[in-house]
Amino acid sequence: MFDVIKGDLEELEKELLSAVDSPVEIVREIGTHLVMAGGKRIRPALCLLAAHGGVGFELRRVLPLAAALELIHTASLVHDDVIDEAGTRRGVPTANAKWGNQISILSGDYIFAQAFQLVAMQDYGNYVYHRLAELVGNLSAGEIIQNRQVYMASRDIEDYFRRIQKKTADFLEISCELGGVVSGMDGERTKQLAEYGHCIGMAFQITDDLLDIEQTEEKLGKPAGNDIRQGIVTLPVIRALNESPDGEELEVIVTDPEMTEEMAARAISIVRASDGVSFAKDRADEYLDRARKVLPEGLPEAVREALLMVADFIGERDF
Amino acid sequence: MFDVIKGDLEELEKELLSAVDSPVEIVREIGTHLVMAGGKRIRPALCLLAAHGGVGFELRRVLPLAAALELIHTASLVHDDVIDEAGTRRGVPTANAKWGNQISILSGDYIFAQAFQLVAMQDYGNYVYHRLAELVGNLSAGEIIQNRQVYMASRDIEDYFRRIQKKTADFLEISCELGGVVSGMDGERTKQLAEYGHCIGMAFQITDDLLDIEQTEEKLGKPAGNDIRQGIVTLPVIRALNESPDGEELEVIVTDPEMTEEMAARAISIVRASDGVSFAKDRADEYLDRARKVLPEGLPEAVREALLMVADFIGERDF
Numbered sequence: 001m002f003d004v005i006k007g008d009l010e011e012l013e014k015e016l017l018s019a020v021d022s023p024v025e026i027v028r029e030i031g032t033h034l035v036m037a038g039g040k041r042i043r044p045a046l047c048l049l050a051a052h053g054g055v056g057f058e059l060r061r062v063l064p065l066a067a068a069l070e071l072i073h074t075a076s077l078v079h080d081d082v083i084d085e086a087g088t089r090r091g092v093p094t095a096n097a098k099w100g101n102q103i104s105i106l107s108g109d110y111i112f113a114q115a116f117q118l119v120a121m122q123d124y125g126n127y128v129y130h131r132l133a134e135l136v137g138n139l140s141a142g143e144i145i146q147n148r149q150v151y152m153a154s155r156d157i158e159d160y161f162r163r164i165q166k167k168t169a170d171f172l173e174i175s176c177e178l179g180g181v182v183s184g185m186d187g188e189r190t191k192q193l194a195e196y197g198h199c200i201g202m203a204f205q206i207t208d209d210l211l212d213i214e215q216t217e218e219k220l221g222k223p224a225g226n227d228i229r230q231g232i233v234t235l236p237v238i239r240a241l242n243e244s245p246d247g248e249e250l251e252v253i254v255t256d257p258e259m260t261e262e263m264a265a266r267a268i269s270i271v272r273a274s275d276g277v278s279f280a281k282d283r284a285d286e287y288l289d290r291a292r293k294v295l296p297e298g299l300p301e302a303v304r305e306a307l308l309m310v311a312d313f314i315g316e317r318d319f
Numbered sequence: 320m321f322d323v324i325k326g327d328l329e330e331l332e333k334e335l336l337s338a339v340d341s342p343v344e345i346v347r348e349i350g351t352h353l354v355m356a357g358g359k360r361i362r363p364a365l366c367l368l369a370a371h372g373g374v375g376f377e378l379r380r381v382l383p384l385a386a387a388l389e390l391i392h393t394a395s396l397v398h399d400d401v402i403d404e405a406g407t408r409r410g411v412p413t414a415n416a417k418w419g420n421q422i423s424i425l426s427g428d429y430i431f432a433q434a435f436q437l438v439a440m441q442d443y444g445n446y447v448y449h450r451l452a453e454l455v456g457n458l459s460a461g462e463i464i465q466n467r468q469v470y471m472a473s474r475d476i477e478d479y480f481r482r483i484q485k486k487t488a489d490f491l492e493i494s495c496e497l498g499g500v501v502s503g504m505d506g507e508r509t510k511q512l513a514e515y516g517h518c519i520g521m522a523f524q525i526t527d528d529l530l531d532i533e534q535t536e537e538k539l540g541k542p543a544g545n546d547i548r549q550g551i552v553t554l555p556v557i558r559a560l561n562e563s564p565d566g567e568e569l570e571v572i573v574t575d576p577e578m579t580e581e582m583a584a585r586a587i588s589i590v591r592a593s594d595g596v597s598f599a600k601d602r603a604d605e606y607l608d609r610a611r612k613v614l615p616e617g618l619p620e621a622v623r624e625a626l627l628m629v630a631d632f633i634g635e636r637d638f
Contacts, residue, residue, distance in 0.1 A: 022460060024460055026463060026464070027460045027463055027464075030463070076428070079424050079428060082420075083424060101401075101420075102402040102466050103463055103466055103467075105398050105401060105427075106398070106402070106459045106462045106463045106466065107459070107463065108424075109398060109427075109455065109458075110456055110459035112431060112455070113452050113453075113456035113459060116435055116448070116451075117449065117453060117456060119448075119452075120445055120448035120451075120452045121445065123445065126440065129439035130436065130439040130440060132435075132439075133433075133436035133438075133439045134432075134436060136428065136431070136432035136435070137429055137432035137433055137436060139428075140425045140428040140429035140432060141343055141346045141429055143425045144343070144345060144422055144429065145345070145346075147421050147422055148345050
């Protein structure tokens with residue numbers, strides 16, 4: 001999909017491994033495991049694509065930033081997995097399952113620090129440091145808010161959109177924006193790319209939340225209905241709460257911290273029987289349309305195509 | 320004790336509170352609790368004192384750095400308390416006791432981010448960012464190593480010194496160094512102040528570890544013998560392992576993860592009966608002597624006196 005940055009992404013893997021290298025064996029072992037457990041590298045990919053659109057693109061210059069974005073994401077997943085007591089992620093044992101909570105908390109901190117270290121060694125200027133620190137602050141604050149609202153079943157769709165913005169869309173927005181910033185893109189185009197990132201991020205998280213309703217444990221690499229069990233209501237669930245004839249029953253289930261497996265299964269079947277899934281897909285598609293439309297003029301054709309393909313990819317996503 | 324920076328430290332409290340301010344009530348509430356739970360502010364105090372020795376001292380310039388140092392310390396204590404399952408610190412309920420582990424992990428991340436945010440908004444240059452990111456990385460890596468070595472009862476004193484260097488001495492060294500750097504102190508004096516900070520830090524941690532052996536729960540604000548119970552051997556324990564006639568019995572206890580309260584009490588009494596306490600006090604005194612001697616020439620007299628008083632203070636410490 002990403003031919004134009006295929007070589008860049010290979011370099012990225014090296015950059016990531018070298019960032020978590022350490023003379024201390026256990027630190028290197030954990031860091032390597034976490035980096036290799038491998039995500040989709042969506043944040044660095046967006047950052048690199050955006051950077052290719054700048055007049056001053058240089059791989060060596062943007063690579064530490066791209067790696068820092070992925071490391072921040074990795075660190076926050078490590079802490080999320082401790083918080084969620086998750087045993088696997090993408091089918092691979094989590095750090096907490098492998099090494100325990102203590103080591104995982106510390107490893108997350110270590111990886112955050114390595115991200116800031118990578119960036120500190122470049123000459124990106126204060127704005128980049130500021131945006132990254134703000135990002136980490138907002139990610140944590142967003143999770144704190146989410147944790148305080150579990151089992152509350154807010155029916156407010158705007159609440160949900162604010163939540164996923166803090167959790168995902170801001171991150172993808174910043175990835176695009178800073179890629180443009182460090183490679184000399186002009187302010188107007190950088191702003192348009194940032195909006196593209198925001199829209200992609202909103203669609204990405206809506207789709208991700210949908211998978212938790214639609215898919216099997218085997219395919220997800222973690223149990224389905226995980227959000228519901230944790231008292232987190234996502235877009236299809238909110239829609240079903242508002243529109244399903246079984247909305248009241250659904251509310252009783254998703255506000256019950258003592259929810260059994262049977263109750264969770266019943267909640268999923270109520271949501272699946274409602275128009276919640278198609279409603280959420282439509283919202284995701286709207287964001288993807290906006291993402292396609294807001295792409296700035298004058299991007300290199302291969303970059304433009306790749307960014308359009310990212311939008312298609314998220315729309316068809318079942319991974 | 321700190322007359323020369325008394326006003327600065329009052330400003331620091333405002334800076335700290337404003338750094339953890341947030342439009343989100345729960346985030347502000349937790350941040351304020353953590354900042355107010357109040358430490359001794361030793362890191363910002365050293366940073367401010369060092370800064371007063373620079374030719375370009377300006378309170379507004381150094382204050383965000385001083386606050387960032389205290390926030391990094393606070394964040395790492397929040398994560399430590401989750402890891403240690405501590406219920407109180409300095410007699411005040413810990414964040415994990417008050418809000419649970421989930422919120423505490425996220426709050427620690429949030430406070431780390433606010434520290435980097437404060438620094439990102441200044442024009443300190445890359446070296447300062449680099450040193451702070453390195454500090455957080457080393458703090459976490461140091462804790463990971465310590466966590467892997469519990470209940471192993473290493474008898475190697477050099478191991479212990481390396482451990483407390485990563486945990487405390489590097490932090491106090493950086494506090495002094497960066498205070499000098501941001502206020503235009505020359506390289507030679509900055510280096511001497513950094514060494515002063517290193518020595519103060521070594522003495523501080525040796526003394527802190529001693530308190531865990533010497534003092535009562537009431538005075539400590541946490542249970543005595545905490546380190547022993549967690550399988551962490553400190554200097555007086557290592558000395559007793561090597562020299563006490565009951566060294567073998569002590570080793571059996573401190574390597575047993577199933578240690579009972581009675582066993583821990585017996586271990587403390589073996590250490591108290593040995594020369595471990597006086598041995599550790601002598602090492603702390605040696606570091607304090609070196610700290611006094613390495614102070615650079617030409618510091619303002621009030622700053623020099625305050626730095627000497629810090630050394631006296633740590634030597635007499637029973638808090």
